Amino acid sequence: MRLTYSPEDEAFRAELVAWLEEHPPPPADQQEQRQSSAHMPAWAAEWQRTLFDHGWLVPGWPPELGGRNATAVQQMIYFEEFSARDVPRSFNPQGLSIITPSILDYGTEEQKERWAIPTLRAEITWCLGMSEPNAGSDLASLQTRAVQHGDAFMVNGQKVWTSGAHHADLCFCFVRTDPEAPKHKGISVLVIDMKTPGIETRPLPELTSPDYADFNEVFFTDVEVPAENLVGELNQGWPITRGSLVHERRMLWVSSANGLQRAVDALIELGHETRPDGAELYDDPRFRDLVANYFVDAQAALLMGYRGFAKSTVGKEPHEHSLLKMFGSEVEQRLCLTAHEWLGAYGLDRSIEAEPIWRQGSWAEQWMRSFAGTIAGGTSEIQRNILAERVLGLPRG
Ligand SMILES: Cc1cc2nc3c(=O)[nH]c(=O)nc-3n(C[C@H](O)[C@H](O)[C@H](O)COP(=O)(O)OP(=O)(O)OC[C@H]3O[C@@H](n4cnc5c(N)ncnc54)[C@H](O)[C@@H]3O)c2cc1C
Numbered sequence: 001m002r003l004t005y006s007p008e009d010e011a012f013r014a015e016l017v018a019w020l021e022e023h024p025p026p027p028a029d030q031q032e033q034r035q036s037s038a039h040m041p042a043w044a045a046e047w048q049r050t051l052f053d054h055g056w057l058v059p060g061w062p063p064e065l066g067g068r069n070a071t072a073v074q075q076m077i078y079f080e081e082f083s084a085r086d087v088p089r090s091f092n093p094q095g096l097s098i099i100t101p102s103i104l105d106y107g108t109e110e111q112k113e114r115w116a117i118p119t120l121r122a123e124i125t126w127c128l129g130m131s132e133p134n135a136g137s138d139l140a141s142l143q144t145r146a147v148q149h150g151d152a153f154m155v156n157g158q159k160v161w162t163s164g165a166h167h168a169d170l171c172f173c174f175v176r177t178d179p180e181a182p183k184h185k186g187i188s189v190l191v192i193d194m195k196t197p198g199i200e201t202r203p204l205p206e207l208t209s210p211d212y213a214d215f216n217e218v219f220f221t222d223v224e225v226p227a228e229n230l231v232g233e234l235n236q237g238w239p240i241t242r243g244s245l246v247h248e249r250r251m252l253w254v255s256s257a258n259g260l261q262r263a264v265d266a267l268i269e270l271g272h273e274t275r276p277d278g279a280e281l282y283d284d285p286r287f288r289d290l291v292a293n294y295f296v297d298a299q300a301a302l303l304m305g306y307r308g309f310a311k312s313t314v315g316k317e318p319h320e321h322s323l324l325k326m327f328g329s330e331v332e333q334r335l336c337l338t339a340h341e342w343l344g345a346y347g348l349d350r351s352i353e354a355e356p357i358w359r360q361g362s363w364a365e366q367w368m369r370s371f372a373g374t375i376a377g378g379t380s381e382i383q384r385n386i387l388a389e390r391v392l393g394l395p396r397g
Pocket of ligand 1: 094127128129130131132133135136137138160161162163164371372373375376377378379380381382385
């Protein structure tokens with residue numbers, strides 16, 4: 001099989017590459033200064049705004065939404081180039097990739113003007129209020145309650161793992177508006193201004209970087225939200241949870257495979273590391289074997305991504321998405337552990353940095369962080385359930 005792009009598509013790639021050379025993204029050490037996934041310093045907003053103004057922010061969308069009506073294949077090329085360079089499009093990814101598409105799909109014209117366009121122009125940032133202490137994988141069990149009184153809702157409850165909540169301007173919040181209805185049917189979506197009285201955010205410091213917190217617990221006590229901030233129909237919020245995930249998928253096809261390849265490249269580089277006993281890791285054939293296996297895994301992930309993408313362009317809902325999410329994140333986790341184990345105690349040394357797979361840090365830190373990939377966006381166990389039930393047709397447990 002030969003995978004090639006048409007001359008028109010290669011011309012699209014050349015234009016993008018030339019543009020990226022003329023408009024370099026913020027350097028990695030500047031990116032490291034960000035305090036959370038909703039912290040948008042001026043340089044970060046400027047980068048996103050430049051992409052928006054030149055139609056490179058969401059290329060599949062029309063120019064007024066930061067795009068250039070690119071075809072599906074061209075969007076794939078776009079993500080190939082961005083993920084190969086490890087360049088973020090936005091420093092508030094949940095705002096751009098999950099919340100804005102949901103507002104465009106379900107919001108009123110007024111809401112699109114009020115929230116979607118300013119988000120694209122990097123004027124406002126968001127957090128996503130889905131998970132709760134008793135509602136993660138089983139999101140439909142969420143209990144944060146919103147009761148309508150005239151032209152406002154009163155919100156009470158708690159969210160958790162809310163990325164960037166302490167820096168976000170707004171929360172795209174899933175609330176229960178009908179406690180009597182079956183659990184998938186009584187959910188609605190409210191946009192909540194994070195400065196409203198009654199909201200308390202408690203950042204959760206991370207084990208890997210105690211001075212960095214992206215996750216939060218968010219408490220809502222008698223928080224008044226204007227009824228006009230309801231997105232979609234009352235009690236019809238469940239399809240919006242599904243919709244927001246669908247929007248992420250197109251990006252995943254190649255970006256996760258490229259992320260894995262970057263981790264493999266870092267491991268290849270690590271093989272030249274000399275341990276205190278003077279030996280190179282490559283002196284041991286077992287290490288060489290492991291590197292080769294991870295390289296093959298990364299190639300498999302890339303081909304799986306291309307196959308899933310090809311199916312998605314003809315309107316199919318490919319199961320490769322679950323496979324890729326599970327396989328990619330688990331291989332990356334094993335790879336980080338391999339590096340950490342082979343370096344031994346020496347691997348705890350921060351001066352031997354893994355080429356930033358997420359953020360700077362030793363291989364031990366990268367390994368601890370790699371667990372996020374097997375949890376966020378549906379845990380590995382949930383992906384296995386999906387594959388078992390929907391692909392293999394096994395009975396539900
Ligand atoms: C990096 C990152 C960013 C995140 N950002 C956000 C955010 O911005 N907003 C937000 O709302 N949430 C966010 N989350 C939370 C995330 O959505 C949840 O962690 C995820 O849905 C899992 O839910 P949980 O943590 O409650 O685990 P649980 O659902 O309680 O699961 C615990 C364990 O049980 C297993 N399990 C659960 N149900 C089943 C089942 N049916 N079959 C087999 N095994 C099962 C799980 O796989 C897991 O191992 C983020 C998470 C991460 C890691």
